[in-house]
Amino acid sequence: MRAQTDCVAFFMETSFHYQVYRNIISHLISHNVACELVVNDLIEPAFVNEMISGLRKISMPGLACVSLSSVIKSGKKYRCMISPYYLQYLEKTADIHIRTLYGLAKNQWNHAEWNTQYDYILCYSHYTQASLQCGDKAIVVGNPRFDDWHNKTYQKALPSELNINPAKPTLLYAPTYGDLSSLPHWAEKLGRLRQEYNIIAKLHHGTLYRESERSALKLAQRYLKNIVSDNDLTLTLLEQADYVVTDNSGFIFDAIHADKKVILLNWKEMGKLLADNASYSSPDSPEQKVRAYLPVAEDMQEIRDYLSADWPWGEIAPALQNIKTEYCDAFNDGMAGLRAALVIIEALREQR
The missing domain is CATH 3.40.50.12580 (CDP-glycerol glycerophosphotransferase, C-terminal domain)
Structure with missing residues (x-):
């Protein structure tokens, strides 16, 4: 029997994935949704070390972080798992699985058959939504990673x-x-x-x-x-x-x-x-x-x-x-993270 938690988990295999998720997580936390980063510590050590180094820079009150190995060992089960691509060993870790896009290149990977395993897919715009052919599962929200660009809230000066x-x-x-x-x-x-x-x-x-x-x-x-x-x-x-x-x-x-x-x-x-x-x-x-x-x-x-x-x-x-x-980005308005968060919140309500 897996231990159930109301957390929404965000799966990471590189610190870049945190940039994909950050504005979604921020809006979820503001809506009182508990969030947790799940770091894959079962891959090449260089990637694990890179993530650990990146995590030390994160300052987001209310955001927890655990290792994938501890999730698997404890049998922990989340309400929802957010991931950038499908991995079979994540199947039993959550009731709901939602994919966030992390890029647009390489169709044979991005639009592969594994997308059908997701309950919902958060798309940047209409091209991906149409290409996936997943019906109502593919929802256009914009690109959350570029919210900071449109809102001009990023660091301006280079090192x-x-x-x-x-x-x-x-x-x-x-x-x-x-x-x-x-x-x-x-x-x-x-x-x-x-x-x-x-x-x-x-x-x-x-x-x-x-x-x-x-x-x-x-x-x-x-x-x-x-x-x-x-x-x-x-x-x-x-x-x-x-x-x-x-x-x-x-x-x-x-x-x-x-x-x-x-x-x-x-x-x-x-x-x-x-x-x-x-x-x-x-x-x-x-x-x-x-x-x-x-x-x-x-x-x-x-x-x-x-x-x-x-x-x-x-x-x-x-x-x-x-x-x-x-x-x-279908909207280019700096609100993609909010739209993505609201899709996740609605998916949680549907499962209650």
Whole structure:
């Protein structure tokens, strides 16, 4: 017999997940709903240590935190478990399971069959709602992580140790990890722009902490000196960036959401990764379809062309505004966390 608790649990496998949840948790607590972070301590130690380090910075009265191993050992059962993706061993830990989106890229993962296991799915906008084909289970709430952007409640200044030269434009490089990452193909090339630009690398947590990504991390450390790993600084980085350079990352949509000038990177072998289920991405994934609208650089000359003052960014602005509303956030009003919290509260009422 599992011990029942009225808490709403939020499952974490990286400190980034706290940024996904934070504004939802804040509204739940303000509605007197008890909340608890459940940290997966059964994964690679580097990820566990990263979460523990991140949790030390959290200051939210009323928010508790426990380890997954203790939940499993004690047989604890929550009223509701919030998670960014489905994991079978979470099934028996709650009566209600609700998914929060954490990104838009890679359809073959994001819209996979496991979504049917959820009671509700909180969507950023209509694209995901329609793609999941889950009927009334998929509810459009907006992107809670960007509430701080719209409400202008994020830290504005970058850490002084980045040594940003205010006389230079700032280029934010945000690659994904694994085979779809541009790091092995572009890190050295982008490093050549350091004389003309402030270059800040925001690395994926997979690159930072997976053993399999050790060589990619070393490349970044060698050629890209300003590396940021703190997820708390994402909106600050977007605020300061004049350009965002990325590849197959969901960060494309963060940059579009923030109305930034976005340049995508390509390389010779990338097309092979999109065919025959070679990766989680495919030609019909959002991060590939958006290439029809954004500038895509194949070499250094092209990226310099896109960085020039006369490149016609205004011509693609209407298409990007449509993507911002239909993909990134249906509302863009800073109230997504509240809408998500109210969906959770209603789900709790339904189960009583």
